[in-house]
Amino acid sequence: MNLKGKNIILGVTGGIAAYKAAILVRLLVKSGAEVKVVMTPLAKQFITPLTLATVSKNPVLVDFFNAENGEWNSHVDLGLWANLYVIAPATANTIAKMAHGIADNLLLTTYLSVRCPVVLAPAMDMDMYNHPATKKNLDILRTFGNMIVEAQYGELASGLEGKGRMEEPENILKTIQDFFISTANLDLVGKKILVTAGPTYEPIDPVRFIGNYSSGKMGYAIAEELCSHGADVTLVSGPVSILPKHQKINLIKVNTAGEMYEACSQCFKLMDAAILSAAVADYTPKNPSETKIKKDKDSLQLELQSTTDIAASLGRIKRNDQILAGFALETNNELSNAQAKMKSKQFDFIVLNSLNDAGAGFQVDTNIVSIIDKDNNIEKFELKSKAEVAIDIVKKLVTLINYAK
DSSP: OOOTTOEEEEEEOSSGGGHHHHHHHHHHHHTTOEEEEEEOGGGGGTSOHHHHHHHHTSOOBOSSBOTTTOOBOOHHHHHHHOSEEEEEEEOHHHHHHHHTTOOOSHHHHHHHHOOSOEEEEEOOOHHHHHSHHHHHHHHHHHHTTOEEOOOEEEEOTTSOEEEEEOOOHHHHHHHHHHHHHHTOOOTTTTOEEEEEESBOOEEEETTEEEOOOOOSHHHHHHHHHHHHTTOEEEEEEOSOSOOOSSTTOEEEEOOSHHHHHHHHHHHHTTOSEEEEOOBOOSEEESSOOSSOOOOOSSOOOOOEEEOOOHHHHHHHHOOTTOEEEEEEEESSSHHHHHHHHHHHHTOSEEEEEETTSTTOSTTSSEEOOEEEETTOOEEEOOSEEHHHHHHHHHHHHHHHHTTOO
């Protein structure tokens, strides 16, 4: 893929693999990218700034300001300029600082300032790479949405053989090209889309609640896929243990069905579409206790009242130029139940999945769905990852949103 018009920051840290940075810069420039290099002070001991400035055709930035003239090297401006920030090599030390928000050099302050996606190519000795601290830090960075180019097995600078070698520049280039290819289909630019995800927790008392097993993975995957199409996404999420990977997602956290209803009601009038994937409680305790309920009886009765039906409420106020979609998780009479729900909620299409299908439902990374629209067109899909299911759902939305009037 030609990278013409793409602005890429390359961060270089102090590891022996820094020599590969010159090769990577050359490949990026040859592909048409504009490249600016930021180095840590220690990285200068492995490769000179002059080398990287020559191949990048741009001055290399190391310090916060130029000591000769006092000119400030603005990490904020860098962050606004870039379409992608690549850190290669990324040492264990830099990875740890990134994971915990430490900003003691220009490379790290730039990392905390960029609004673009970030790619890391770790490089270190095998024992450092396999250490639980490094693994945990990489997991933290993944939750931030950072993409990790896995280190490879091979001969290391220590003389050992194992996993820790930085991926070869040619393969890092391919990762970068694949990223831009995946984000090139911007058919939802300018569209505002609401997504709901996760469960709701309905309080019984200050320490207990009624909830369900939803992990939020499906809704978060849909939000990510919508962003890759250029949409402005608002994600209203119940309590889950994951975070959006895309930095441009507007995340609104809620706990109860009532809170989710209020957030959706306020947002929906400004939206072009909404995809409701949250597993919202149908009932909530009528009179939750203000203090912890003690176990002083053999039984306990809770009086429940129905929650506000978010889907039906949005369906009633939906304009003709808006698209509304929802989910049906069924255990019996799947198709007829889904079709009835689509009609009663005034959905434009509904995503049906069944707890009877292995690999579908809550707490798993896969799903099996059928997509049904108002014209009774039914698309059935095989078992896929939830990220791949999100692609199918967003494709359906794209086919409808441009025809909404």
